[in-house]
Amino acid sequence: MAYNSFTAQAETKLDNKCRIVIPAFYRDGLGEEFRISLGFDKCLYIMENKVFDNISRQISKLPLNSSAKLARRFNAFSFTAKTDKQGRVVVPPQLRKALGFEIGEQIVLAGMGPYIEVWSEKAFESAVALSPEESDILMSYMNFDYDEPDATDEENEL
Numbered sequence: 001m002a003y004n005s006f007t008a009q010a011e012t013k014l015d016n017k018c019r020i021v022i023p024a025f026y027r028d029g030l031g032e033e034f035r036i037s038l039g040f041d042k043c044l045y046i047m048e049n050k051v052f053d054n055i056s057r058q059i060s061k062l063p064l065n066s067s068a069k070l071a072r073r074f075n076a077f078s079f080t081a082k083t084d085k086q087g088r089v090v091v092p093p094q095l096r097k098a099l100g101f102e103i104g105e106q107i108v109l110a111g112m113g114p115y116i117e118v119w120s121e122k123a124f125e126s127a128v129a130l131s132p133e134e135s136d137i138l139m140s141y142m143n144f145d146y147d148e149p150d151a152t153d154e155e156n157e158l
Contacts (some may be wrong), residue, residue, distance in 0.1 A: 003030030003051055007110030011121070014105050018096060019088040022046070026109065026116055027087055036089065038077035038098055040070075042123040044091070047115035052078065091118075099123075 006029060012021045022030070026046075035052040039045045047055075048123065059071045060153060079092050099120065101107070106121040130138070 001060060003114040005113050006116050007113075008112045009108055012107050012109065013093065014096075014101050014103055014107055015088070016103055017090070018082075019090050020022075020107050020109075020118065021087050022083050022116075023109070024087060026111070028084055033080055033082045036079050036081045036095065036118075037075075037099070038073055038095055039117060040073070041117075042099060042119070042125060043093055043127075044099065045115045046081075046089075046109075046119035047120060051114045058144055100115070110147070 006026055008025065010023045010026070012023075014020055028047065029048070031048055033049060035045075035047050035049055037045045037047070037052065038137055056071075056075055059067055059074060062070070077094060077098060079095070081089050083089050095101075101120060108119045108124040110117045110119065110124065
């Protein structure tokens with residue numbers, strides 16, 4: 001099953017009607033109706049219904065004693081949503097309360113491949129900050145060649 005791949009980030013504010021603007025470059029991949037759910041960090045997830053259904057199905061296959069909290073957090077705090085004509089979506093009160101979102105607060109939307117994360121600006125800054133040690137660890141995972149192989153590279157690998 002193919003999913004849209006969301007990248008980039010955008011900033012918006014939680015308006016006085018508890019709405020945020022979903023930029024057009026994200027809306028195009030979400031479809032008319034989508035899911036907004038409590039994330040596993042201090043954020044929300046916005047995703048296509050088929051992505052939500054797939055994750056929910058995978059959670060349901062886990063042993064109950066290890067998945068109940070995960071399922072509760074993901075499924076019980078999930079809402080079907082759609083944007084209005086201006087591209088705004090209401091953030092449900094349960095989700096605002098869970099994350100402490102305030103009216104007028106600066107909000108960051110971050111594309112994460114199959115879903116979009118929604119953060120308060122302060123929480124996002126904290127989430128992306130790296131210590132030198134964390135940076136070194138992450139860089140050690142990125143052991144790949146940025147250049148496309150040429151004929152001599154392929155010959156050397158054989």
